[in-house]
Amino acid sequence: MSADSIRETVTKIYEDINSQSLEKGDVLINTLHAIQDHYGNFIPIEAAEVLKELTGTPLSKIYEVLTFYTMFSTHRRGKYVIRICKSLPCHVTGGQEVVDALKNSLEISFGETTGDGLFTLEETSCLGLCGVSPVMMINDEAYGNLTKERVSEIIDSIVSRERGE
Amino acid sequence: MPAVENTVLICAGGACISAGEKSVKEVFEDTLKKYSLETVVRVVETGCMGACDLGPILVIYPEGVFYQKVNAENAAQIVEEHILKGRVVERLLYKGDTGELKTKPQEELPFFTEQVKIATRNLGVIDPLSIDEYIARDGYFALHKALFEIGPEKVLETLKKSELKGRGGAGFPTWMKWDFTRKAQGDTKYIICNADEGDPGAFMDRAVLEGDPHTIVEAMTIAAYTVGAQKGFVYVRAEYPLAIERLTFAMEKAREYGLLGNNILGTDFSFDLEIRIGAGAFVCGEETALINSIEGKRGIPRVKPPFPANKGLWGKPTLLNNVETYANIPPIIINGGEWFSQYGVEGSKGTKVFALAGNVKNTGLVEVPMGITVRKLIYDIGGGIPGGKRLKSIQTGGPSGGCIPLEHLDTPITYDNLKKLGTIVGSGGMVVMDEDSCMVDVAKYFLEFTVEESCGQCTPCRDGTRRMLEILERITEGEGTMEDLDLLKELGENIMATSLCGLGQTAPQPVLSTMRYFWHEYEAHVLEKKCPAKRCKPLMRVVIDKDKCVGCTACARVCPVNAISGAVRKPHEIDPEICTRCGSCLAVCRFNAISKVSP
Numbered sequence: 001m002s003a004d005s006i007r008e009t010v011t012k013i014y015e016d017i018n019s020q021s022l023e024k025g026d027v028l029i030n031t032l033h034a035i036q037d038h039y040g041n042f043i044p045i046e047a048a049e050v051l052k053e054l055t056g057t058p059l060s061k062i063y064e065v066l067t068f069y070t071m072f073s074t075h076r077r078g079k080y081v082i083r084i085c086k087s088l089p090c091h092v093t094g095g096q097e098v099v100d101a102l103k104n105s106l107e108i109s110f111g112e113t114t115g116d117g118l119f120t121l122e123e124t125s126c127l128g129l130c131g132v133s134p135v136m137m138i139n140d141e142a143y144g145n146l147t148k149e150r151v152s153e154i155i156d157s158i159v160s161r162e163r164g165e
Numbered sequence: 166m167p168a169v170e171n172t173v174l175i176c177a178g179g180a181c182i183s184a185g186e187k188s189v190k191e192v193f194e195d196t197l198k199k200y201s202l203e204t205v206v207r208v209v210e211t212g213c214m215g216a217c218d219l220g221p222i223l224v225i226y227p228e229g230v231f232y233q234k235v236n237a238e239n240a241a242q243i244v245e246e247h248i249l250k251g252r253v254v255e256r257l258l259y260k261g262d263t264g265e266l267k268t269k270p271q272e273e274l275p276f277f278t279e280q281v282k283i284a285t286r287n288l289g290v291i292d293p294l295s296i297d298e299y300i301a302r303d304g305y306f307a308l309h310k311a312l313f314e315i316g317p318e319k320v321l322e323t324l325k326k327s328e329l330k331g332r333g334g335a336g337f338p339t340w341m342k343w344d345f346t347r348k349a350q351g352d353t354k355y356i357i358c359n360a361d362e363g364d365p366g367a368f369m370d371r372a373v374l375e376g377d378p379h380t381i382v383e384a385m386t387i388a389a390y391t392v393g394a395q396k397g398f399v400y401v402r403a404e405y406p407l408a409i410e411r412l413t414f415a416m417e418k419a420r421e422y423g424l425l426g427n428n429i430l431g432t433d434f435s436f437d438l439e440i441r442i443g444a445g446a447f448v449c450g451e452e453t454a455l456i457n458s459i460e461g462k463r464g465i466p467r468v469k470p471p472f473p474a475n476k477g478l479w480g481k482p483t484l485l486n487n488v489e490t491y492a493n494i495p496p497i498i499i500n501g502g503e504w505f506s507q508y509g510v511e512g513s514k515g516t517k518v519f520a521l522a523g524n525v526k527n528t529g530l531v532e533v534p535m536g537i538t539v540r541k542l543i544y545d546i547g548g549g550i551p552g553g554k555r556l557k558s559i560q561t562g563g564p565s566g567g568c569i570p571l572e573h574l575d576t577p578i579t580y581d582n583l584k585k586l587g588t589i590v591g592s593g594g595m596v597v598m599d600e601d602s603c604m605v606d607v608a609k610y611f612l613e614f615t616v617e618e619s620c621g622q623c624t625p626c627r628d629g630t631r632r633m634l635e636i637l638e639r640i641t642e643g644e645g646t647m648e649d650l651d652l653l654k655e656l657g658e659n660i661m662a663t664s665l666c667g668l669g670q671t672a673p674q675p676v677l678s679t680m681r682y683f684w685h686e687y688e689a690h691v692l693e694k695k696c697p698a699k700r701c702k703p704l705m706r707v708v709i710d711k712d713k714c715v716g717c718t719a720c721a722r723v724c725p726v727n728a729i730s731g732a733v734r735k736p737h738e739i740d741p742e743i744c745t746r747c748g749s750c751l752a753v754c755r756f757n758a759i760s761k762v763s764p
Contacts, residue, residue, distance in 0.1 A: 022396050022439040023479075026461025033403065033442055061462075068463040068620075069444030071403050083404075087365030088560060088596050088610055089522035100747060104725065125447055125614065127404050128368035130522030130594070131180045131217020131529045140406045144183035 178213025181220035212376015214289030307498035326502025333487030345474035349482035356397035364563030366594030370488035374408035378415035384491035466666035510536035513579035562591025565671035567678025603700035626669030713758035720750035
């Protein structure tokens with residue numbers, strides 16, 4: 001990932017989004033989402049420099065936004081980001097047990113990535129799936145009615161799928 | 166083409182999808198193909214049917230047979246038995262309390278029959294991706310009526326008569342917001358839909374966006390026409406990718422049909438919408454923080470006044486409503502204000518969607534007239550508490566709300582009544598908690614949330630909530646003093662009085678509310694160093710009853726930290742120094758020999 005390729009990619013993403021936008025106001029957050037999706041779960045810090053030039057926004061303002069929102073990461077994350085819900089409805093229906101099971105089976109804690117680069121474990125506030133709590137999301141996919149056993153099955157199936165490829 | 170003999174509705178709400186709906190649909194369709202039935206059986210994915218605990222749900226018409234908890238293994242059987250042979254698959258039917266089978270619980274259970282669906286009228290009924298189905302259910306009729314029959318003044322009058330109040334939490338009269346923005350000076354105005362649903366335990370906005378996205382497009386277009394706006398934004402949280410996908414699709418279709426974009430329905434009126442995605446910040450649910458976020462800035466609240474109606478997005482007059490509020494607009498315009506206000510009670514008119522979650526039998530979404538009692542909502546509609554446990558309290562309004570204890574179960578739910586009890590209706594989340602919940606732990610849990618989500622702009626919220634959390638941590642670890650309790654209360658009141666935005670002004674509520682109703686639990690933690698619910702780990706131990714233990718070793722094998730020792734067929738023992746109180750052993754003991762104690 002060279003500086004030139006980042007420049008090229010970020011410029012293209014920004015121009016795409018800007019041309020689709022209704023209002024020529026700020027599209028910084030949407031752009032950051034697209035950059036993060038492109039690089040797979042993280043935003044290379046060099047992208048901020050490029051955005052500074054493209055938008056004329058001071059670098060401090062871009063960092064401000066980049067670090068304020070919990071979904072943006074400037075650190076490389078796993079291919080699968082697991083977000084486990086830490087809100088009350090999940091808590092009162094056995095959420096802690098599921099959190100412990102995830103930590104045990106991945107052998108990582110919140111904010112960490114597994115050695116093979118596959119999984120990053122994060123906490124999230126309510127995912128709005130309280131009817132089937134406890135709940136987690138793996139990238140864009142949600143999993144409900146979690147138990148210790150179901151967590152292991154889900155993780156195992158991803159691992160075996162990845163190894164099979 | 167052969168005539169369709171069966172229509173199968175599969176609930177594709179977020180909850181059912183996360184419970185395995187996609188694989189159910191795949192197997193179901195594959196099996197239809199196997200028997201060459203795909204042309205006579207129409208499979209439709211609908212929005213949320215509401216009964217999340219029964220998901221994945223599949224309803225077969227014309228009979229209306231309701232299958233619950235369908236999975237990839239038994240989906241094929243429904244095709245082979247029901248569709249092919251006309252035999253109902255009994256083991257997938259809903260079973261009542263006494264085990265009786267119910268073929269059509271949607272026509273029998275209070276969970277379904279007590280509901281009055283206005284905002285959620287199309288959920289679970291139509292295919293959210295079909296604009297034609299939306300139109301067939303009177304969709305875009307309200308827009309047509311506003312544009313060609315009644316005009317903006319009459320729209321406002323209708324809203325005023327309906328007495329609809331904002332369903333996002335604050336409960337401000339909707340017509341007034343619209344009126345302020347209409348009267349505000351300026352040619353450029355904006356419409357915003359707040360779809361940054363963040364209150365833990367509330368998920369109605371998600372369900373509406375996923376299950377009936379056109380209602381939001383239509384309502385926002387009516388709003389734009391009424392106040393004189395040209396552009397609108399829907400601010401959706403990034404945690405709701407499905408909602409974003411379906412709403413995007415709905416907007417494209419609406420443009421195609423001439424219902425959005427330039428010259429709507431052939432008139433001079435033009436309006437277009439864009440989706441802006443959040444990035445994981447609860448505070449963005451606050452309207453001015455949300456506006457900052459749309460502008461591409463950090464989501465920190467602005468000082469009010471000026472209110473968004475006069476100075477909002479990019480400094481222009483802006484109308485901001487939440488998803489559920491918008492979802493009520495089209496039916497109100499079609500049926501009139503009095504029609505809506507016939508439901509509900511004085512001061513709280515119409516219906517409200519409540520989200521039932523936590524320790525309640527029937528979890529999911531229900532829309533009922535305001536003024537329903539808490540007891541009716543939890544017991545008749547919610548089916549009571551599972552597992553033979555006793556109800557302890559109901560948390561409403563998320564981190565901005567408080568709890569309703571047992572003694573107030575007969576309170577009719579209205580904005581005023583809940584305020585008197587020290588909580589709020591909020592966005593309608595109801596987290597039901599049974600006797601195993603510790604109310605000090607719950608208060609601590611909410612404070613952890615607020616500390617995490619405080620934007621950091623003002624001191625009372627940023628530092629004050631952290632100090633409150635530290636005190637609560639001390640209490641739940643058995644280190645608290647009675648002075649701590651006084652300090653907690655004082656701090657809470659100060660934070661509420663001096664914070665900048667709604668987040669800080671309400672953050673201490675869960676603590677103050679639990680202190681008001683569960684003072685004895687706080688006292689037990691402080692004076693007796695006891696957690697009555699045996700939830701706070703430092704204040705409890707897990708022990709084995711020597712008389713009941715048969716030495717089967719099941720517990721020792723499951724213990725993740727090897728804290729359990731003992732010979733085979735001899736009573737076992739737990740080393741409290743090693744034990745992490747995870748409870749794994751409790752779950753596997755078949756002799757009821759293991760229990761939690763709070764010394």
